[in-house]
Amino acid sequence: MTAGWVVVAGLGPGADTMVTPEVSAAIAQATDIVGYIPYVARIAPREGLTLHASDNRVELDRAAHALHMAASGARVVIVSSGDPGVFAMASALFEALEAAPQYLNTDIRILPGITAMLAAAAAAGAPLGHDFACINLSDNLKPFDLLARRIRLCAQADLAMAYYNPRSASRPDTFGKVLDILRTECAPHTLITFARAVSTPDQRIETVTLDMARDDMADMRTVVLVGNSATRKLGRFVYTPRKAL
Amino acid sequence: MTAGWVVVAGLGPGADTMVTPEVSAAIAQATDIVGYIPYVARIAPREGLTLHASDNRVELDRAAHALHMAASGARVVIVSSGDPGVFAMASALFEALEAAPQYLNTDIRILPGITAMLAAAAAAGAPLGHDFACINLSDNLKPFDLLARRIRLCAQADLAMAYYNPRSASRPDTFGKVLDILRTECAPHTLITFARAVSTPDQRIETVTLDMARDDMADMRTVVLVGNSATRKLGRFVYTPRKAL
Numbered sequence: 047m048t049a050g051w052v053v054v055a056g057l058g059p060g061a062d063t064m065v066t067p068e069v070s071a072a073i074a075q076a077t078d079i080v081g082y083i084p085y086v087a088r089i090a091p092r093e094g095l096t097l098h099a100s101d102n103r104v105e106l107d108r109a110a111h112a113l114h115m116a117a118s119g120a121r122v123v124i125v126s127s128g129d130p131g132v133f134a135m136a137s138a139l140f141e142a143l144e145a146a147p148q149y150l151n152t153d154i155r156i157l158p159g160i161t162a163m164l165a166a167a168a169a170a171g172a173p174l175g176h177d178f179a180c181i182n183l184s185d186n187l188k189p190f191d192l193l194a195r196r197i198r199l200c201a202q203a204d205l206a207m208a209y210y211n212p213r214s215a216s217r218p219d220t221f222g223k224v225l226d227i228l229r230t231e232c233a234p235h236t237l238i239t240f241a242r243a244v245s246t247p248d249q250r251i252e253t254v255t256l257d258m259a260r261d262d263m264a265d266m267r268t269v270v271l272v273g274n275s276a277t278r279k280l281g282r283f284v285y286t287p288r289k290a291l
Numbered sequence: 292m293t294a295g296w297v298v299v300a301g302l303g304p305g306a307d308t309m310v311t312p313e314v315s316a317a318i319a320q321a322t323d324i325v326g327y328i329p330y331v332a333r334i335a336p337r338e339g340l341t342l343h344a345s346d347n348r349v350e351l352d353r354a355a356h357a358l359h360m361a362a363s364g365a366r367v368v369i370v371s372s373g374d375p376g377v378f379a380m381a382s383a384l385f386e387a388l389e390a391a392p393q394y395l396n397t398d399i400r401i402l403p404g405i406t407a408m409l410a411a412a413a414a415a416g417a418p419l420g421h422d423f424a425c426i427n428l429s430d431n432l433k434p435f436d437l438l439a440r441r442i443r444l445c446a447q448a449d450l451a452m453a454y455y456n457p458r459s460a461s462r463p464d465t466f467g468k469v470l471d472i473l474r475t476e477c478a479p480h481t482l483i484t485f486a487r488a489v490s491t492p493d494q495r496i497e498t499v500t501l502d503m504a505r506d507d508m509a510d511m512r513t514v515v516l517v518g519n520s521a522t523r524k525l526g527r528f529v530y531t532p533r534k535a536l
């Protein structure tokens with residue numbers, strides 16, 4: 047067997063109705079599914095399909111495993127939540143590939159998905175309707191000083207912002223410090239939307255002004271959307287006009 | 292009839308296999324489809340469905356028309372390419388709603404889609420795998436000075452960047468001026484990916500270093516992805532590692 051491949055597929059934020067047909071077709075053709083436990087749990091078991099669920103923080107091992115199986119002819123789908131290219135498994139796969147160049151000729155495809163910020167923005171209205179930045183608040187991946195600098199510069203650029211992974215038990219202070227930075231750079235009436243568990247039965251969307259925002263409004267299932275200076279409320283919606291102020 | 296609604300739905304970048312089931316279901320329930328001519332052309336005609344195709348630059352009229360029809364009981368889908376919340380019809384609908392508050396109680400839903408930068412990034416590898424900004428180069432919507440300032444600040448923040456609408460016949464110079472700004476702020480080996488007509492039969496992906504980039508590599512069907520300082524090539528792929536340098 048030499049026709050193995052690796053697909054990195056985005057399952058979207060949670061609802062099965064947000065999984066693209068392209069991704070569903072790849073899963074239907076797979077012999078092996080690799081991924082973080084809750085994402086693999088979304089795949090229906092069937093004969094001929096092996097599910098390899100692994101814990102968080104082993105992304106490189108998981109990617110190397112997928113490349114290894116594909117070299118033996120397996121058709122492997124690495125499942126990612128949201129979009130695999132946004133703070134998810136696609137970069138991890140290429141890091142693993144760079145460390146294992148014997149797999150460079152592997153048939154690899156990345157299939158996009160609905161990333162959390164797009165589903166969150168749609169549920170809230172259109173807060174990302176003008177220029178914006180997308181920032182991972184996890185400081186496993188960069189020093190806090192760099193994160194702080196980025197947030198300051200984006201605020202000075204009057205960009206709306208989407209924050210992924212705002213808060214976790216291992217770094218409970220980061221998001222509070224980010225709110226402090228925003229308070230020095232943005233007006234108190236800047237709108238902040240907390241979108242939790244978007245597209246799932248647990249979905250909760252809450253919009254407050256920056257002066258009322260508290261760090262405990264976010265957890266690891268939350269995407270935070272910060273408006274720009276023109277972002278406004280309209281009935282139950284939040285939106286950013288297309289034109290700059 | 293009072294059960295009318297308006298859905299703003301993202302058709303993704305072009306391939307029908309990237310349209311979510313949620314969007315397909317809304318289209319199947321619609322009585323009326325509203326949108327820019329090439330997007331409406333993607334909808335299969337059927338009995339009981341009226342297609343209202345309109346030209347570019349009439350977004351507000353189109354949105355107002357949708358709200359008006361819904362008030363009479365129509366089930367209207369406004370079709371957008373990509374994701375409706377990213378430089379597309381969702382903000383235009385809310386602008387129209389703000390101007391016509393008699394429609395504030397309309398049943399409105401925004402359904403996300405695969406926006407062009409995500410499909411382009413997936414086709415290229417994972418160039419948006421770390422923090423990034425998403426910027427519309429169309430200067431119909433903001434003065435060039437503000438655009439220039441945003442690009443400078445994002446480069447100083449070492450963000451990867453995705454540019455929508457980089458170039459058109461009516462403003463042929465903008466993208467060249469943006470490249471000049473990047474050359475003052477970023478290293479000459481910074482990787483720039485030109486992704487044209489992603490997911491369609493015309494798809495073309497080309498990655499060059501900043502010192503080799505020319506403005507005529509982009510047109511209005513191109514999304515431009517600018518890497519950060521860590522973005523690298525690996526075989527036929529371009530990717531940005533998860534960790535900051």
